[in-house]
Amino acid sequence: MQNTCEIGNEMELSFDSRSSNEAFARVTIASFMTQLNPTLEEVSDVKTAVSEAVTNAIIHGYENTLHKVKIHAWIQGKTLWLEVADEGVGISDVKKAMEPLFTTRPELERSGMGFSFMEAFMDEIEVISEVGKGTTVRMKKTIGKGRELWTTQSL
Secondary structure (H helix, E strand, O other): OOOOOHOOEEEEEEEOOOOOHHHHHHHHHHHHHHHHOOOHHHHHHHHHHHHHHHHHHHHHHHOOOEEEEEEEEEOOOOOOEEEEEEEOOOOOOOOOOOOOOOOHHHHHOOOHHHHHHHHHHHEEEEEEOOOOOOEEEEEEEOOOOOOOHHHEEEE
């Protein structure tokens, strides 16, 4: 956890593990991050990563049973930090679960690309999980990376 003196702003969100709430989580985080003046691409990247993390919690963590998914988000400087957490079944082998195309629910036609998408769209991702206790996916995205260089070069 970060030192709260360093945090510019933070929020917490808790919602039922219903698939219909995945869109709610995406829009909420998109709204929260607007204070960083992100590009549409940056917003889209974060929304995709949140969508994948929330969907994993609902389908894999809770196996489509009704519980709570929690999101903790905070901003430090130009960096958005996100933690998406469940108190579900947990992951016995995080390294294996993060391999592209790996899925524990092939009968649901899951692609097994959730963690790969999160890694592609965010700057950092960390998965902390304990069997029987749940999973937390921590993600980081610095907003505006490369824009300063572009602005300087375009002058």
